[in-house]
Amino acid sequence: MDQDDCLFCGLLGDRGTAAWVSREPGAAAVALLPLPDSSLAPGHTLVLPAEHCVGVHDASPRALHAVADLVQRVARAMTNAFGADGVNVLNASGPASGQSVPHLHVHVVPRWPADGLDTWPTSLSQHEVRGDIRARLADTLSTPATPEHPTF
Numbered sequence: 034m035d036q037d038d039c040l041f042c043g044l045l046g047d048r049g050t051a052a053w054v055s056r057e058p059g060a061a062a063v064a065l066l067p068l069p070d071s072s073l074a075p076g077h078t079l080v081l082p083a084e085h086c087v088g089v090h091d092a093s094p095r096a097l098h099a100v101a102d103l104v105q106r107v108a109r110a111m112t113n114a115f116g117a118d119g120v121n122v123l124n125a126s127g128p129a130s131g132q133s134v135p136h137l138h139v140h141v142v143p144r145w146p147a148d149g150l151d152t153w154p155t156s157l158s159q160h161e162v163r164g165d166i167r168a169r170l171a172d173t174l175s176t177p178a179t180p181e182h183p184t185f
């Protein structure tokens with residue numbers, strides 16, 4: 034599915050230029066470099082499904098699996114190509130998450146010892162949820178008639 038107003042669907046449709054890292058014919062996921070001023074580290078790569086979805090909530094199993102597989106391949110390539118000895122895998126899904134482009138994408142950021150980058154959150158959410166949080170989440174997950182993904 035191609036969304037006319039989607040930046041990444043535009044790139045996938047060859048409307049605009051992208052620094053492709055992986056774009057195999059018929060593949061369900063692709064990888065590209067972010068714009069240079071958005072790069073957190075040398076080799077920082079975005080992995081996204083070829084089909085349009087906004088985030089993890091509405092992604093098809095095929096899209097999610099393809100993205101996960103390519104994230105692993107990119108992480109391994111970062112080790113082999115650059116000697117990276119770690120990666121951070123980051124995603125934002127939904128308007129409250131800080132998502133910048135509403136097409137699912139996963140950031141794979143290579144890491145080296147003492148590279149000066151801190152990708153782990155250093156603040157805590159101030160949002161409150163009442164009741165037994167674990168039970169509410171577990172009950173919702175185990176309910177057979179789980180509703181469709183939320184719409185934002």
Ligand SMILES: [Zn+2]
Nearest residue numbers: 039042085136
């Ligand atoms: Zn899209």
